[in-house]
Amino acid sequence: MRKNPYVAVWPVVLIALFGLRSAAVRAAEEEGFKPLFDGKTLAGWEGDPRFWSVQDGVIVGSTDETRTPHNTFLCTTKTYKNFILKLEFRLRNHNSGVQIRSKRLDDFIVAGYQADIAEKRYTGILYEERGRGILADVNPEEVAKHVKPGDWNEYTITCDGPRIRLELNGFTTVDYEEKSPEGAKEGIIALQLHAGPPMKVEFRNIRIKELP
Template identity: 45%
Template sequence: MSRPLLSLLLLCTIVSADPVPLFDGNSLEGWEGDAKVWRVQDGAIVGGSMEGNARNEFLATRKPYKNFVLRLEYKLTGTEGFVNGGVQFHSKRAEKQEHEMIGYQADIGGGYSGCLNNELRKPQFLGVADKKLVNSIEKPGEWNRYEIRVEGPHIQLSINGTKTSEYTEKDPAVPLEGLIGLQIHGDCKAVISFRKIEIETLPDTPK
């Protein structure tokens, strides 16, 4: 086999890599967080309590990721307070408050579903979704599909197959690699669930 053909085959293999599950449906293997907040129920990762959540809590992967397409299903239910959660990426644990995370967040609930949040950084909101659009595609209290696509500095969020926000990072100091995390917001009585979590790794150099 010629060297150019071999290189082309290797490139195609990288580009078309099959998605890999980040959750086995039975345990929190590969994740770390407060076991009093996060658990596995009925094949889903569940966080928070209807009795109340005093502060933000995150369940994070032990492994960092760079370029990828992350797909998952989420369900958020709540009765009081700021009923909200999210999916962190290119993030890290805060040094002084280990229960917090710093980095990008695909927001869920509280009127911010589909928005790109900049958790513990400024400016806070980087990609604001059209609320009318989100209201027409999201099913509150039911399972919804999130897709987070990250290629270099470019980020695109979609809910149930519809793009909700898009952003290109221009600050070279912002890291383009980090942990993935699942959030339940504080100051609310709410439970958030995640299932069918899978990641498709993309080449380090975007096309």
């Protein structure tokens, strides 16, 4: 029986077309976003080199070899006002967070809004570092259903005027409206290493879309 050469080709063509379509869909979803991390260097960021590095395309913060006496941060050199920030994180032990609309105080010490990251209780809350503390709490049992412990998780953080919304793996944990004049309207973005026991946190695919 003569074999049809196109039978073997069509699956390959369909897979290729599906891949192109998927890429197009992803591009459309990410329209307007710009990378904050080039995957190779810490260009555009400033932090203590004892704690922060790039390994295999990932920003790594670790206190395994050197302990920090206080919370320390990797900070953007640029400030941002209204935006949508997307990133992936993976935590091993302890506590971390993503600072938004924040300010540097001294020696990579930061104050301001924080999308919290923790092993259990605090992931998904809105906290104010060196400020008012917890601004918007969550139901930890409900949030835990959407967290992948020890694996990569995605944060989507939207700052638009007085509103700050946090989404964890597509689940909205906080939709907060700032009513206090203390609330910052603009500032840096920063990644946290928490003082205390040895820990490691990783970040990748950091991108931002600035809003009017």
